[in-house]
Structures are given as structure tokens and as C-alpha cells.
Amino acid sequence: MTRTTALPTTASAEFFDRARAVTPGGVNSPVRAFSAVGGTPRFIRSAAGAWLTDVDGNEYVDLICSWGPMLLGHAHPEVQAAVAEAVARGTSYGTPTVPEVELAEEIVARAPIEAVRFVSSGTEATMSAIRLARGFTGRDIIVKFAGCYHGHVDSLLAQAGSGLATHAVTSTPGVPEAFVAQTLVIGYNDPEALADVFATHGDRIAAVITEAAPGNMGVVPPRPGFNRLLAETCREHGALFISDEVMTGFRASRQGQWGLDGAVEGWRPDLVTFGKVMGGGFPAAAFGGRADVMAHLSPEGPVYQAGTLSGNPIATTAGLATLRLATDEVYDHITAAGDAIKAATAEALTAAGVPHRIQATGTMFSVFFRGGEVHDFDDANDQSLPAYAAFFHAMLDAGVYLPPSAYETWFLSSAHDDRAVQHVIDALPDAARAAAAAMTTES
Numbered sequence: 001m002t003r004t005t006a007l008p009t010t011a012s013a014e015f016f017d018r019a020r021a022v023t024p025g026g027v028n029s030p031v032r033a034f035s036a037v038g039g040t041p042r043f044i045r046s047a048a049g050a051w052l053t054d055v056d057g058n059e060y061v062d063l064i065c066s067w068g069p070m071l072l073g074h075a076h077p078e079v080q081a082a083v084a085e086a087v088a089r090g091t092s093y094g095t096p097t098v099p100e101v102e103l104a105e106e107i108v109a110r111a112p113i114e115a116v117r118f119v120s121s122g123t124e125a126t127m128s129a130i131r132l133a134r135g136f137t138g139r140d141i142i143v144k145f146a147g148c149y150h151g152h153v154d155s156l157l158a159q160a161g162s163g164l165a166t167h168a169v170t171s172t173p174g175v176p177e178a179f180v181a182q183t184l185v186i187g188y189n190d191p192e193a194l195a196d197v198f199a200t201h202g203d204r205i206a207a208v209i210t211e212a213a214p215g216n217m218g219v220v221p222p223r224p225g226f227n228r229l230l231a232e233t234c235r236e237h238g239a240l241f242i243s244d245e246v247m248t249g250f251r252a253s254r255q256g257q258w259g260l261d262g263a264v265e266g267w268r269p270d271l272v273t274f275g276k277v278m279g280g281g282f283p284a285a286a287f288g289g290r291a292d293v294m295a296h297l298s299p300e301g302p303v304y305q306a307g308t309l310s311g312n313p314i315a316t317t318a319g320l321a322t323l324r325l326a327t328d329e330v331y332d333h334i335t336a337a338g339d340a341i342k343a344a345t346a347e348a349l350t351a352a353g354v355p356h357r358i359q360a361t362g363t364m365f366s367v368f369f370r371g372g373e374v375h376d377f378d379d380a381n382d383q384s385l386p387a388y389a390a391f392f393h394a395m396l397d398a399g400v401y402l403p404p405s406a407y408e409t410w411f412l413s414s415a416h417d418d419r420a421v422q423h424v425i426d427a428l429p430d431a432a433r434a435a436a437a438a439m440t441t442e443s
Ligand SMILES: *Cc1c(COP(=O)(O)O)cnc(C)c1O
Pocket: 120, 121, 122, 123, 124, 126, 149, 150, 151, 152, 211, 216, 244, 245, 246, 247, 248, 275, 276, 285
């Protein structure tokens, strides 16, 4: 897709050329490449608060926030100071350290878990949780939901046809069919599909894994009671319920999605995975849960799991500083900023005649370029991608960096002040008209 842009992108374009010569697609994680929207990804030179500055000197209000982690905005002075002090003491020892204990205590105090183990990425967290569930139950089958993303774990990179339970087929070359043969994929928010899969395979299912509230197909909140149904069904059949809170944890609310859901209804998942916010912008993630299940991990139990940089003192210091600063006021602020942006987005798209649907859970929200409710992956797929691409680029040209894909959550931080929010709001009417024009061309 070629297009003209209002902002200079010479330096970004040069770095992108250099990057493509030495790195596949020029990026180290695919969605950064703008494949879904076209154009040149911006190389970011620095960031502060709600703002990014690229290598051409352009400034953007950041609505990606590193895909979730930057709950307090960029370069938060207290987090920076804690990290600088920690770096001065050395960066990795390969021994137990104090910040690991303190971060573990903070997480156990907020989340519905009794014990936690640190790893370095969300992918590692879900991979390890699944191994533990299989080791604990002595069973092999994992049930997941279409449209839920749990990192690039082999057995979870699987999708299925729509409708009832389907034996998974790999969704990428490089994952043997045998690896996903033990993964069953069903539609999200579909109690009948869940009942069917347990009726057929119940005594062989090790675990059900779900995003606590999906945010990787846009935000698709669980129907009321759906997570509780998953927890209860697992318990009835001797399977474990794994709630993936890598995105929602300490982000959707102070206690993650569980704070809006299990904490209110009075149930707990067996295992929970975390990442993103808990690393404060560093590579840190975790899985935790019931003490009797976690006791199966080595060195206490037989299920092996390890990591050279797990619980790294810099990463855990950043995570601890972030969580200690993540007070109720932070979540209230992000909610208010989000409400203002949601309302202005709806108004602009309505005025331009663009069908849209905004969905939210806690502080997280996303905009679907279609009318009507979105309950599952089929619904999420039924939207106008050209409209989103046009909208995205108009916003970018006006200095707002949205996620470069229609399937992503929009993330805010406590640093998104009135000036940043107003900058976003001012950009919306033109972007909505660009989306409308793209839809006309499309039809
Ligand atoms: C981001 C994400 C992951 C993967 O985490 P990485 O740190 O990118 O490996 C897993 N699950 C969910 C729900 C996520 O949003």
C-alpha cells in the first residue's frame, strides 16, 4: 500500500530499510511492521509520559503503551529512579534476590493465587502453566478458544473451523500437527461448545486456558458468568482452569480481570499467567495459582521449569515500583481518560456514518469497524479492515499512534493528561471521514 503522509518519515524509512536487510520484515515482533495497515513503521527514539518521539522528531500521543505494560506512562520518574539504583548494584547474579520476594508478595496480595514463579515472557508463562497442568493432572488435552492469544507457544498456535469443538490444525508452518493434536479449539462465549467438548473428552482434558477477557481480537468481554462456568466445569471434570491475565493483569483493574469477575462472584482460577504491566517495561512475566498445584514445580515437585534470567533484579524492581504506584487513583484516571476518548470516537464515527462498536472491560477498550455486538472471533473478523487502515493513518498523521491493527486493544496510562486526551479527540473527526471514504471505495 503506498500513501502520502503529512509527517516527514525519512529517518524512519532509512532505518526500516537497514532493519529489513538484517532482520526478517525489519521488526522483532510482527505486528510492529504495519503489515495490516501499510506504510512505514516509526522508529521511536524516546518517550516520556503519554508521548513518543520518533527519529524524524515527530511526536505522537501513544495509545499502544508498549502493548499494555506502560500503565504509568513512559519514563515515570520513580520507576526510573528505582531501576537506576538497581542497575548500580549489578544487573544479574543467578542467585535469589530481595526484589523477587517483594514482587511475589505484591502479586500474591492482589491476585487470586497462593504461590508464583517468575519467567521472562508471557509466552513462557503460558507454556509453563500448561506443562504444570499436564504434569499435575496426568492428562494431555488442552482446550482453548478461537481468537484468544497466549503467546507463540507451539501447542497454542492452533485455530479451528467455526462452530463446535474441532481438533486443532496448526496455524503456522513449523509446528508439527502432533503438537497441536492435543489442543481442542472452541468458540469463545459458547457454553454449548464447552459442554460438548467436556461430554466427549472430559476425562482426558488437563486444562482449559482462556484470556481472562480477550484483548487480542479486540476487546471481547466474557458474557456474565462465562469465566465462572469455565472454572466450575473444570472442577467437575478434574481439569484445571488457567486464566491468562498477561494482558489484563493489573491493567483491566487493580486486580486484573479477576477483580471485575471472580472477586465479585466468589471463585478463583487454578492457575493464572501474568506479564506486561508486572514487568514495568522490562521482560518479566509469571505464572501462579493454587499452592498444591504450584508445589508440583521443581525443585519442590517433579515438573521441570527454569530460567537463567527469571526474576531478574532489574525487571522485578521495575515491576515492583510500577505495582506499588498502581493505586486506585491510577485506574480511575485511566478509566476517565478512556471514557473521554471512547465518547469522542463514537461521536466522530457516527457523524461520518462509519459503523462501529466500542467494547471495554475495566480500563481496556477497543473499536471494531462494524455495527452490532462482538462476542467471538467470527464476529471480530467481520469488520472493515480498509476503514481501520485509513483511520489509523489519519490519526498517525495527526500525531496519534494507535495499534497498527484493527484487532488490538487501545492502551492508555496515568500519564494521559488532558492535553494528550484533547490531542486525540481533535484528531478524530478527520480520521473518521478518512475511514468513511475508505469504506466507499471498498464497496
Ligand atoms: C501478550 C500476551 C501473551 C504473550 O506475552 P509475550 O510476553 O509477548 O510472550 C500471552 N497472553 C496474552 C493474553 C497476551 O496478551
